[in-house]
Amino acid sequence: MNPFEELMAYQRDTEALAAIAGRLGWDQETMMPRGAAEQRGEEMAAIESVLHARRIDPRVGDWLSLINEEKLDDADRAKLRLIRRSHTRASKIPARLASELARVTSVSQGVWAEARRSEDFDGFAPTLSRVLDLKREEAAALANGGDLYDALLDDYEPGMTGAELDRLFSALRPRLVALREAVLGANHQPDPISGHFDEAVQMHLSREMAEAFGYDFSRGRIDKAVHPFSSGSGSDVRITTRTVESEPFNCIYSTIHEVGHASYEQGIDPAYALTPLGQGVSLGVHESQSRIYENQLGRSRGFTSYLYDRMKALYGDLNIRDADAFYGTVNRVSPGFIRTEADEVHYNLHILLRFDLERALVSGKLEAADLPDAWNQRFEADFGVKIDRPSRGCLQDVHWSVGLFGYFPTYTLGNVYAGCLLKALMQDIPDLDAQLEAGDTTAATGWLRQNLQQHGGLREPRATIAHACGCEPGEGPLLDYLEAKFAALYRL
Template sequence: MDEATLYAELADHLRGLGALDEVSSLLNWDQETQMPPKGMARRAEQCAAVASAAHALATAPRLAELAELLKDADLDPAAKVNVAEAGRISRRATRVPAELAGEIARATALAQTVWQAARESNSFADFAPVLERVVTLKREQARLLVGNGETPYEALLDEYEPGMTEAELTGMFERMRPRLTQLRARIAASGWRMPRFTGSYARAGQIALSRRLCDVFGFDWQAGRLDLAVHPSSAGSGGDVRITTRVNESDPRECVYATIHELGHAVYEQGLGPAQALLPAGMSASMAVHESQSRLFENQLGRGRAFCEWLCPAVGAQFGSTGVDMPESFYAAVNLVETGFIRTEADEVHYNLHIMMRYDLERELIAGTLDVADLETAWNDRFRADFGVAVPEARLGVLQDVHWSAGLFGYFPTYALGNVYAAELYAAMRAAMPDLERLLAAGDVWPLVDWLRARIHARGRLLPPAALIEEACGHPPSEEALLGYLERKYGALYTL
């Protein structure tokens, strides 16, 4: 059998896996947005069935055989990536029994519903038993996945950021933490009282504004939709991308910036090359690269001084007076720095400190040095130590994020790494586009999306994550770009 025939067979196999992954993603979206409460048990079985079918495809001996036969074949770059990823998928999947893969899917589907109810009732005790089950299963999965000197946590991290190590992440966080805490302390000591939003903001108006933001940031309505959920998220790819946001009627920032954040994910997925649809080479490079798009949209662009020239009157037209009716005061209000409990609402100075805390706690959970029964106390103690305030209730603390109920251990650090990549991309974009500020002030974001499409979106997974960012920016990524950006921005805002 010739190489072209073998590769066609491998590609068909991989497309089947890609399709099942999208089915799983859309089942989760439906659970968050549309599913009736009594559907929980049936949904758990559906998720388990999809996971079992995907596991059967991934562990099929023929996939490993094809990857081996084609590893030295004369193929184009995208095909080479697909062959390499086929081997990686097969190796990881064959280490995990089908029963465990199905049970993880079942347990996490149930856990997400229980988490939502526990968050509403403000009771970690209601959530702890199902989280204990998820953590037990993920510890077992990590133990089975370990290979080539990996730690159990790295084995899970590899699903989201291939090749990244605990040592690299820990070193980066140790370099970032002193400058972030110093910047926070200088801001607190400055005595500046920043303007704040006042009034109320009706749900319908916030949804209307969110839809307008979708248009501005290049969202294709023929290939996606926007809904409300407990936790904002993005699901799907290509021609079917679903995003969710949430509403706080006393503060429009939550909905505005949740929407812009999820648009970063969605526009990335809509911009992936169609020629490699459902194949690894046509998928996002990693979760940190994914987060770089959402954090870039949300912060450097969405919270930037120039875009506030457009956003301030847009919010005013929708709601009337906000208490911050001029672009300068609006810009200050959306960049207010203060200690808060909720990660997704955190300002840029505090945000990575939230991630570092979760990174340390989830590493301890997977290592077995922290039990779920002690997690709420550990969270509260660590939050007081890192942020200087006591957590008043579980929904503002350990129950605020969906990730652990969904089994996404290893995901959190990609947010911080995504911030690092976003700062590098923003610096490169500014250098390449002298009129960037004028475009943003006019609400003309499409040229920026096109810049990202060419350098990030259309490149898919053709390069490893850090190499992709290096190609786009002209040098290896470093946290220095992020720290310098934050110090300049907030130094000016607070006249430090």
């Protein structure tokens, strides 16, 4: 084999091992017995040691130096770009640190889940402090004297910086806050849904929603987890959801959200499987898929009409009189505690809070033990509501317990990207709402697969969105969409 072929064969095994590690993570949150947490931590540390050694293997650098990229096509050059980036980053991290991070964050996840159940932040604080110390050490190794937060952010959104996000969020905040105040002060307020919604029926409807949005069950499955997530790529892409018998939208929209992630992975060109291109290019682009599935499509006037009929068929009469009122109920704006249940107006304000707090944690301006007070004060200032228990505050999200510092801002970045994608999609599919009213998402999801999903990691994140939209992404389309939608809903 020539150097390129040798590198690709080597990388294929690395990608396969990484997929096995991901499956262990899926099992930990769905099937693993609680008593296995310590052993699973050791297992995750062991496989991460193997992966880290493969990523920094000197042969990777040798192969990269021997390959003549002029003879390669765009896809093969993109593979080299991603391998080179991974090799460079991994080479900066000591093997001991990589292994310890995998072990500690695996165990920490269980500690977080128990603390969340028992409303005990103090019991979780020492573990979070240990995770934070390790992430600061990792950031310092990667940053090489630069900004620590930027070094971690680059793992989730390559090329993005905290300063650029700060500028973006500063542009979003005034119009979001103004819209929030106008909506909450409106005379017309949609009714909330009420009643008892059987868990088994919710899971049945969850499967229906997944199928309606094109999820391929021959290459996936739905399970339950404390915190919904999607896992895997290629021919094995799994999702989870959760149920609350008084809140059916929790399950429905968690499922549609995760189907957006999963559809991205299932939609990537099969030729890219077990290569660096065979995964979503960044978490911001990934979130653009989950958010456009969940919100712009799933909460649209057309699709909620279809959903209303399905819920009546399964549950009987609802407390909502008709499809128009149901559209308002699904999109009802309320300053709730939980990010994953937040309406579209409040959602990004949840992310801005987390972005500011995690930057402070990484920089050392805020310590783990001080997080509840900082969170609670900021939440009351932003939402006008006092946090009454940790599971509604800083213990609600799994991210920091597993070391995902730098992940949160990609949610809002994904919303921004989704706004741009919707604008382009509607230009190409002018009768979109009529199709969605029939429960038919194929034109919309097909457009996303054709213009974005199939390309995987071929292009850099912003270039991926620009290619799909035909223009550079910005916050304008998202804000215009939100203001038009909620002005009509709330009769402003």
